[in-house]
Amino acid sequence: MDIPRKSQARKRRILRTLYVILFLGLAAGITLALRNLKPAPPSVERATVWVEMVKRGNIKREVRGPGTLVPEVIHWVAAQASGRVERRLVQPGVFVKPDTILMELSNPQLEQEVLTAQSDWKSSESNFADFKVQLEVDALNREANLAKTQSDYDTAKLKAEAQDNLAKYGLTTDLDVRQAKVTANNLADQIELQKTLREKNKESIAAQLAIKQREIDKLRAVYELKRSELDQLKVRAGFAGVLQEVKIEEGKQVSVGLELARVANPAKLKAELKIMETQAKDVQIGQVASIDTRNGLIAGHVIRKDPTVLTGTVTVDVALEGELPKGAIPDLSVDGTIELERLNNVVYVERPTQGQEGSTIGLFKLTPDGKEANRVQVKIGRVSVSTVEILGGLNPGDQVILSDMSTYDAFDRIRLN
Secondary structure (H helix, E strand, O other): HHHHHHHHHHHHHHHHHHHHHHHHHHHHHHHHHHHOOOOOOEEOHHHHHEEOOOEEEEEEEEEEEEEEEEEOOEEEEEEOOOEEEEEEEEOOOOOEEOOOOEEEOHHHHHHHHHHHHHHHHHHHHHHHHHHHHHHHHHHHHHHHHHHHHHHHHHHHHHHHHHHHHHEEEEEEHHHHHHHHHHHHHHHHHHHHHHHHHHHHHHHHHHHHHHHHHHHHHHHHHHHHHHHHHOOEEEEEEEOOOOEEEEEOOOOOOOOOOOOOEEEEEEOOOEEEEEHHHHHOOOOOOOEEEEEEEEOOOOEOOOOOOOEOEOOEEEEEEEEEEOOOOOOOOOEEEEEEEEEEEEEEEEEEOOOOOOOOOOOEEEEEOOOOOOOEEEEEEEEEEEEOOOOEEEEEEOOOOOOEEOOOOOOOOOOOOEEEE
């Protein structure tokens, strides 16, 4: 009877062992299955995300940047003379002509210098007149001496001829004849000498007068310069246009060359755009541009690109074409778009909130039923203002989420409600 009981006990132990093994295996399988099970995707409201379809076609590659309207020609009014600002006569915004007086300066020292220069000039002219009269008197005296010598010569010549005639009849001596001829010849030589001196004196007088005249001209030039500086104490616009800015207040002391005001022609404006340095590399002279003044669009073209980068941007000048819209004034804030090139037959999509040219980014692509979206790696090509070229990862007809999905970076799949 003991043998059957032992056999049954053994069977029960075997069964318990099998049950334990089976339970452990089942628990391991469940654990492994749970470990490999993907987490449930987060839910996103469809209305809160930006969904666009990938397309194939032609697009414009553009860059955009903010900027301002500035005059093409700006005339800076600089101080031509030092002084203190007495009065400002014109306020910014007023149309001015070249001779419009913007402000008046005062300079007592300059006024005294003008009076001194004028006195020196007038004194030199008076001295010149006296000197000229003295030279003319000297010249007249020399002419009188020449006339007297000529008269003495004529008398001596007549005496020599008379002595010569008397000698023919033996009425005078040879000595008297020779003396008369010598006297006449000496006077003739004196006449020639005085005539030569007269010509030399004329040249000398002309030279002396020229020297004196140069001194007068120099003093007059000094006076005119000082007088001009005094006149420039009345600061004129020097340019027809609108007074844009006055940079100095009444009572301030200014020096020569200091910028006082700015005048510009408001009808001739250009746009100065600030383009990001990463986008400005493809901007070229002559490219078509469009300027948005928020009161209308102005067509234009690129005329200059600054060779330097300032605070991450490059300044690009755009010449405006056609009539300006109302309200287009200097310093007006605008937005500009420059067309770089046209891309034909490319795969593209609206520009997502992330991604630079040549980069690879992750985007959520919708499933065919539109209920879920899976993350895919997308290769970005050339970038425009509102579109990007797709080089890989998406095909025409695919729908992708372009809004910022950084909240779901930890997930490769989302559910759309």
